[in-house]
Amino acid sequence: MEKIIQKVKNLSVGFKSQKGKEISILKNITTNIKKGETVGIVGESGSGKSTLALAMMGYVKQGLFTMGGECIFNSSNLLAMGNRELEKVRGRKIAMIPQNAGQSLTPNLKIGYQIDEALKLHTNLNKNERDKKISELLNKVRLPSPETIALRYPHELSGGQQQRVAVGMALAGNPDLLLLDEPTTGLDVTTQAHVLELLNFIAKDTGTSMVYVSHDLGAIAQVSDRIIVMYSGEIVLEGPARDILKQPIHPYTYGLLKSIPKLSLAGLPDSMPGSQPQPGAKTKGCSFYDRCNLAEDKCKKNSPNLEYVSELKTSVRCFNYKKLIEQKSEKQSNIKRNEKNIKINEILNLTDVSISYAKQKLLDQIFNKITDSNPTVKDINIDINKGETIALVGESGSGKSTILKSIAGLLRTKEGNIKFDQDRILSNDLKKRSSGDLRAIQLIFQNPDESLNPNHTVEEILAQPLKLYFGLSGEELKNNIIGLLEKVRLGKFYLARYPRQLSGGEKQRVAVARAFAAKPDVILCDEVTSALDVSVQAAVLNLLQQLKEDFGTTYIFVSHDLAVVRAISDRVAVLYQGRLCEIGPSKNVYKFPSHPYTEVLLGAVLEPDPDIKPKLVAEDIVEDKPPEKGCCFQGRCPRFLGDKCKNETPPWQIGDNGNAIRCHINIKDLEKKQNGN
Template sequence: MTTQPLIDIRGLCVGFRGRSGSMLPVLHGIDLQVCRGESIGIVGESGSGKSTLALAAMGYLKHGLQRISGEVIYNGADMFTRTAAELARIRGGQLGLIPQNSGQALTPTLRIGRQLDEALRLHCALPAGAHTARAIDLLTQVRLPDPAAILRRYPHELSGGQQQRVAIAMALAGEPDALLLDEPTTGLDVTTQAHILELLRDLARTRNMAMVYVSHDLGVIARVCDRVQVLYAGETVLEGPTRAVLKTPAHPYARGLLASIPRLGESTLPRALEGRPPSPGSDRTGCAFAPRCALATDHCRAIHPPMVQGGTGQESRCLYPEQTAQMDMSGSGAPLSCCPRNSPLALALDTIAIRYDRPGSFARFMPARPGPPATVDDITLTIPQGETLGLVGESGSGKSTILKTIAGLLPPAQGRITLGDGTALAPRVDKRPPDQLRRIQMVFQNPDESLNPRHSVADILAQPLSLYFGLAGPELRRRATEALETVRLGAHYLDRRPGQLSGGEKQRVAIARAFAAAPEIVLCDEITSALDVSVQAAVLELLNDLKARHKTTFVFVSHDLTVVHALSDRVAVLYQGRLCEIGPSATVYAAPSHPYTEVLLNAVLEPDPDHAPHLLTADVAELSPPACGCPFQRRCPVKLGQRCDTDTPPWQKGADGHAIRCHIPLSELNKTGRG
């Protein structure tokens, strides 16, 4: 590792011009130095300036932002003084970016192979005939199954996690000297995330590559970063070695973030940080964190604290770092509201099968031949009123597909879905009456695809309020403000458009829109994946409170198994569109019975530098299930033999509704537990 920083940001101030004409800072005097072979983690709440800082390192600012002062030096020269031609050569080649939203990085009208070929052509000195082989190699590195088939697909034909892996492969195509990663594993399942992080760690070592890793996932930061820089309200409040920052943080804000994280071994909700960060342009007198800090005094509110070196190698912007060390970091939040026993039925799925393949117009003239296995098959679930059912599994396991079918966005190939009163839901949403539409609401994984960029937040929230309740005028705006406040956003967001919001803020608006309809059933598709840990904890409290007060039923899809554990009454585990385990959350997490469930739980990351995931040594991702036998047969670490290849595994029932689908006797699996 050289002593000369490859990326050297000095006193960077970035802001925008307010309505009064004055500049409102978003970043305040940021210093950041990254050497070759070094990985720096940037953490903080949504809106703290993390993504703005990462993009500024490329010499790029979003529309409306301006550099007020400071320098961004890359490889010896200021990025903001380079010519457009110089920047074009650096970006994507010497300096790679993996964005948070893969949908913005991929062109929807071009096949994946064409897009990878363009990246290789622009940034690699390879002969044209070698591009396809290199593209397949890149897709293999990011664990995409059947890379040759992926190259022929369009982005919309891939799941969100698969799209994100393509974006990572594109960023690695130019073999960059430095890599900027803006929440790159947000849409990835736990096993894929763990493998991708191992890949990034290896690349940083073997290529001597610098990495700036922006994330709200402190487990990810613990796994890949050498140092951590914590941002709050656009300024650095803590900086130091990863071990020191995560084990003994010297700032109350960092301790609050750690307390907001759900843990795999705890079934209680995490504790959310009270209050919200100050808005840009607000009074900067005193410590910015003082209104939310349990240690704050009048002295804190009067004096802006400088960065001070501590004994553990940390620099902290706090007047009382010694008292900070005594603060509690446990996440004992509100108790989980459990579904009452013998609750009436809210929703039932009966032998649902879903296919994406559709026969062409000439298929009826062709000889009959067996088609590929159904994407989702034989899904039977009953969900009581007031229950939260968690759907977990790797990317492509059918979780989001099931939600879309319940919502009427994707008609099933067979089976039926009924409400608790026995009313059958029409397969398509356009055939459902308004009352059924109101009763079932869905929050999508990617708010950029579900929020109209031309509408203000007020317009977005007005849609369900006016459609279902006939509200208008001042009452409509009042109810829209209430909806925003439930997700910890204020009335000043009403006149903003999605493009003016951070990723976490956009997701909160999407959640507020769903809740504004006063639904009975809410389908949650990775709704906390774009949220920082403190807002995530607040949203989990909100969902828990709605369930307690209104007996709202939730079907909760998430790659984050700790979040599912914290919120769900029951968990259903899916592999390749097939159920393999279902049961009470406490039972499944304490002693997973199915080998696949155990693989998932062993890959979970903790915000602890000493924790390492246990991965399968010879793990291969799959694009589709086998034609017969157990869906997990090719990857199972305890495969029995020929029977797993040919025979469909039976359901085995245990206590309290716990059941697995496996050839190995349940009694034998329970002896091993999680290991």
């Protein structure tokens, strides 16, 4: 039998509520981590997955306490150890790679010092050996020129580089167990794929056991041998990665997998109703009862136990898992989107739009102009049709949100104009826009926590646009608000609630309702689902689609998540460094990506399927600024031609499928090459 290195036994962690009641966040967790294996812990926010990982290091966050159980490492219970003893385990035997490396590296200390600190604590090397080891570690995590990186401060590195430094630092003590808490969340798609590949390499190379905590089943699928699915502080499913992903026998996992949009499938994913219960809210019965479509009476009264199914080597916490085994994994049902009612009526025309963030010099301020030879966003020409959903995709820094802000009037354009309804040019200056133009274009932001005023009730939030644009009041106003709430499937009783009393999904629904209150023609969606859990994301996407069909609204949808874009958009525009690379109907762009950048992006997407590996075609370098001349993608292009790409701005080409790309290579050749891959 394989050696077990960490044994979690009946672990419960909780906090004391204000009324003095003990509320558990982790309930009776028992599991083992074997030597050399990678275990993925997956769950939505609030499922207790990070708390579990931290407990495996003997760390319980402030405000929480251990209610019972043990975490046994090397035959001693970490949770009963004093700080002195723990200092010898942490970093040396068990190391952590944190979620947000940018915030987890001490800002006033150089990278080299921070790694050296770990080496000093956990090895007996002398100064020279340590310096050599630092270079070695930075080399191992594939950072360019380790000597210079060591002299930098954390903020001088890009997100991907910071994450690599964190990995290097964790490896400094040569640990037996690595805990990874969402190590790739917040990174760009291509960077994420590269970091995962690095982690896989390290796991194989050093034989370290890993515990990989993430909400992202795509990332989990790429690294894990075994998967633990958590829901509401309990393990609901545990077993070999492949079996769990291919045949999930717990209804929650089943629904979760179906709610993830996939690149290979067009159309919206199925959504799961409801949301995870708050800690302490549920006292008896199965915690998934409210959202389960297999639920029976007994599920309400009794909590199921974790049951081992020997033929699948899987443990499951469900009375009815057999039903899911019998139910042969059918094809994803896919709510078909109605793609026909797009009229060829242009509603927004962006002509030669350039936007610059450059600070105005005094002279330019006086003459009220912007001089910047290399603006952040340049030469954007997009015609948007009434009723279509057009998506802008690209990595961070691609200018997608900048374009949205410009359309909304929040940012001035440097050159070019934005025409509305084919005849009116929208003013650059928000104050000069007419009330009608303002009403016609509405924004939904990424984070509803920040976009909803915490001191206003839902009723007040929704009343504002109605009063402002339509002058409603009294009974009529109230009826309209209730109507809006019904449209986003929230009941009347939400009227008096404050944003903090709503769940993430409910808040975003209120934000959607507020946008629709203005009866807009165009809604700008800025990463509207990125802050939401997967199952909630699917529901919000479905809602947006439904509303669009009812009102004929046009969406401009900005997202970094290519699978989400695939699910919702009719047309997609791929941006790199503020320049358009490719634009075309979604189904064709995804099926026949022609531009090398589109190819790179799509290749890096992680699918929740262990058989689909990401293709890494280009380095994940971060460029500060777009190049002065030539093609915007020259710095990273896997099909770089040389001087031509460096000096000449590539021409537009239109392929047979309706994709337009900007590249020097003939579009037909590009398509052939990519199909050949």
